[in-house]
Amino acid sequence: MTIPGKSRPFAKTLKERTYEHSPSPLGDLPVTVGYGYSTLAWIPEAQGSWALPLLHERITSWDSPISQAVQQLSSVSSHLPSRALSLWDSEYGCAPFVNQTAEFPVDKLMRLRSNLCLWGRPAAYGGRGRPKVHGDKFKLNDPMTWSSPVQQIEMDDPTLGKVRVQVWHNYHFRLSPTHPMSVLLVERLTTDDFTRISKPMWLAFTGLSMPTVTEVWRLYLRRFAIDHWYRFAKNRRPWTVPALSTPDQCDRWSDLMPIVTWQLWLARQLVAQRPLPWQKSQVKLTPGRVAQSFGSILALLGTPACPPKLRGKSPGWTKGRKRRPRIRYPVVKKGFSRPRKTAKKSP
Template sequence: MLTRNAYSLADLSLSAVFRRKWPSIYEALQDSRPQQQKLMQLYIKQMPTQSRPLLAGDHTAWSRPDAVTLQERTIEHNSATVPGNKPITIGQGYSTIAWIPEDSGSWALPLRHERISSWENPIQKATWQLQQVCEHLPTRPISVWDSEYGCAPFVLKTANIRADILVRLRSNLCLWGAPPPYSGKGRPRKHGEKFKLNEPSTWSQATQSIKLNHSKLGRVKVSLWSNLHFRKTATRPMSLIRVERLNEQGNLRVSKPNGTKKSRNPCGLSSLQLFL
């Protein structure tokens, strides 16, 4: 009654008669247990329908090594460790799927942000979240994922989800091409030639390759390979995209893709891959 322009709980807590301030606001949110499914549907209604939405999924670790009474602590990967130590920590893991509304900038709308329990793994949680989001989207989205999800289990679990997936691959992985035609003898082959990402001698001829000038990256070459698969996903063919930055003479200028901090690729093989 005393706060005329209270558009949120934060505005209400600034009222002169609201003595408890911020702590009670957090306590109220914790006790209210808002329905995540309804919140997600409300967020989706704010998204425009003129174009395909871009979703981003990731697994984030929250390090809590000293919170010995915290329930459900798990072993999490942590890259910010002391040199010489193992990149792990004790804490909690969270899985997030967010809508990316802009081509540039860091603003995003989290559609689902949930704890990964001790009986789940990041791939299981991300698959379930992606399924929940796609069931309420009016158009087929494009979702982007880090190299943690560039594996056969993620491909198999997302096979029936109505979404296109763009995921980064580690350079030490091995893919397989399409099998040759059946010879009529014995069991039909499931795999073709081996395609090792860190051995260019095993690469087949690219299906398509283009060169273009990017406003920020300069001269860029993009190559596409079709009908590749993991050994355990022979029934799920996919396409591989390689991005190279070139100098003015057309030679390789950068040994790995710009901004891919987790990519360890001496051959400049980008870990971008589009599942169709």
């Protein structure tokens, strides 16, 4: 997942800042200036808010979220004991990501944007001309282009109410015709005032064996545990608090966040639950509850750090030493701009 981990719009001396999407921008546009991070995490439980980061890296100014995710998935998939199911946001539901990760020993379940257009399997070769690469058009926001679903079920979910799931097979992106996918449409049939969760959700599965229809869409909902981890790292852990001055310092500080999370996960059975007066007791402790009770373990372990030194008088700036202003770096704008069209001059 990619997220603007550190928003630094006023740090003009910080190198390699880029434009990042932000849900709470400073101005009118949902864009901020800072660093974006790509996190690949393991979701250990079927329910709950635990997400254990395996790789948590900054997206440099010369990389893109897709290329960073491909590198991370390549390095992690080679160490997995068995074939895993990876869950991806709509930013990765595209042909470049499917093409670059097709050989990795992992299954992928991706969310699709509702304005995409997919293509079916081409018809049999007629014997003349070049064989067709694409079949019928499947536009997600145009039901007139949909074929009859291969499978359709309706079920009652205890949280979302009545849900309908439709499945189509053998569809692909235009730029990845050799990698067919199974397409799923998940719709809530229960009407209420929450329009955000009433919108249909499009999913695409590519891999060896897709889970059953009744559970595959529920598996995708586990992806949102990474959102809980980001909120935990920002609110409960001081990830975005220090205003560091170099990219290397930001990387070293960000490396501590996965380490802290794994320590809390390993200590969840060792701490005694100490809820605050307004909190209810929990059977399975969340990361916040473990961090709240982690002080008892630190009291027993102690610390290898030296006691703080007494405050003294600073010598101040050396007399006669020249002050040099820090270098100001421009914001890096990723992507390529198309050249403007110029009118041809008549001879």
